[in-house]
Structure formats: C-alpha cells, structure tokens
Amino acid sequence: MAKIFQVTARAGMTRVVEPIARGLLRAGVSPNAVTVTGTVGVLVGALGFGARGDLVAGALIVTVFALTDLLDGTMARMSGGSTRFGAFLDSSMDRIADSAVFGAVAYWLATEHDYSGVAAALICLAAGGLVSYVKARAEGLGMTCNVGIAERTERLLIVGVGGLLTGVGVRPALEVALWLLAAVSIFTVGQRMAHVYRQAQQVGAE
Template structure:
C-alpha cells in the first residue's frame, strides 16, 4: 500500500514538475544551477528560520526548496540524461541539505530542553545518511539498493509536516514526527541491506 501511494504521489508531482522543468530549460537554466539553488534555499529555511524556532516559515521554505530534488532530475532527463558530475553534485548537495535540516531541528529542540526530540533528530540524521550510503555503496559494487519506505523526499516531508504542526501550536507534533521518521529510516536501512544481501547471494551462486 505504501509503495502504491509513493508511486501515485510521484506521478502526480511529475505532472506538475515537468512543465516547470521544460520552462527552465528553455530559459537556459541548467539542472546543476537548480540543484545548488535548492540547497541554498533549504539552508536558509533550516538555519535562518528553523534553528531560531520559526518553524512554520522554516518548514514551508524547506519543503518548497526540497521539491527541487525532483525538478533538477526531471530537467536532466529532459536534456538527455544526468552527467556524472551532475549526479555527484546532486548527491553531495542532498547530504548538505539533510544535515542542515536535522542539525537545525536538533539545535532548536536542545534550546527548548527537549532531550527526547534531540535524540530522535540525531537518529534521523544518522539513519538518513545510512539510507543514502547503503544505496551508493551497493551501486558501487554493481548492485542496486533503491528500495524502502522512506526515501529522501518522504523523510523531508515527514519532518516538515511535524515542524509545521508544532509551529501552529500542536506541541508534540515535531517530536512525534521525528520518532516516526527515525523508525521508518532504520527500517529502510534494513530493507536495503536485505535487498543487497539477496543480490550478493544470487551472484555467489552463479
């Protein structure tokens, strides 16, 4: 069910993103420029607003610019496919943006004395890095690791909704979202490790 929802949501987003991507390409904007702009926007939202407790503004800015992760990929595909440097830049900027988001959340929660929330944010940061690393390492070994319930866009949306609700007065929403995200991120790491293990076993039998 979760996978069906993911596919449906992404298909809907693609219909929105494609006209924007086409327009930017016609205007001479490169996918790499969109990647860097998106990362800068996330940094502004996370560090300039979220870390200072302005959660509604921070969540809205981060969510808006996080969606450029789909936009630059669509632009690359429309322009003939991603270059090696483009893929490297995109992955590197994703790690910068993710670190800023969860670092900002952990900092703000620490200033509020919410140690449970800080722990959840740090687990999310570490597990999110592992989710990406397992996939990258698998691909480096000639296998695939792109499975799991919590990919990057879903992770940012979960923490974004939690931050937005807390900013609107639903006190524990952010902490709940972080613990939920920590759980699904760890589960996703397990899914990817198991997926790679099965591939390695099949290769070993050949």
C-alpha cells in the same frame, strides 16, 4: 500499500514538475543550477528560520526547496540524462541540506530542553545518511538498491509537516514526526541491506 501510495504520489508530482522543468530548460537554466539553488533555499529555511524557532516559515521554505530534488532530476532526464558530475553534485548537496535540516531541528529542540526530540533528530540524521550510503555503496559494487519506504523527499516532507504543525501550536507534532521518521529510516536501511544481500547471494550461486 505504502509502495502503491508512494508511486502514485510521485506520478502526481511528476505531472506538476515536468512543465516547470521544460520552462526552466527553455530559459537556459541548468539542472546543476537548480540543485545548488535548492540547497541554498533549504539552508536558509533550516538555519535562518528553523534553528531560531520560526518553525512555520522554516518548514514551508524547506519543503518548497526540497522539492527541487525532483525538479533537477526531471530536468536532467529531459536534457539527455544526468552527467557524472551532476549526479555527484546532487548527492553532495543533499547531504549538506539534510545535515542543516536535522542539525537545526536538534539545536532548536535543545534550546527548548526537549532532549527526547534531540535524540530523535540525531537518529534521523545518522539513519538518513546511512540510507543514502547503503544505496551508493551497493551501486558502486554493481548492484541495484532502489527500494525503501523512506527516500529523501519523503523524509524531508515528514519532518516538514511535523515542524509546521508544531509551529501552529500542535506542540508534540515535531517530536512525533522525528520518532516516526527515525523508525522508517532504520527500517529502510534494513530493507536496502536485505535487498543487496539477496542480490549478492544470487551472484554467488551463479
């Protein structure tokens, strides 16, 4: 059911993103420029607003610019496919943005003496990096790893919703979102490792 919802949501987003992608390509904007712009926007939202406790503005800015992760990929596909440097740049910028988001959240929660939330944010940061690393390492070994219930866009949306709700007065929402995200991120790591293990077993049996 979760996978069906995920696919449906992404299909809906694609219908929204594709016209924007076409317009940007016609205007001469490159996918790499969108990648860098998205990262800068996330940094502004996370460090300029979220880390200071302005959670509503921070969450909205981060969520909007996090969606460029779908936009630059769509632009690359429409323009003939991602280049090797484009793929490298996208992955690198994602790690920078994720570190800024969860670092900013952890910093603000520490100023609020919410050490349970700090722990959850740090787990999210480590597990999120591991989710991406497992996929990259598997693909580097010639296997596929396109599985998991918590990919990057979903992870940022979860923490964004938590931050937004906390910013409007639902105090425990951010901490709840972080612990939920920590759990699904760890589960996703397990999903991906199991997927790669099954592929490796099949190769060994051939």
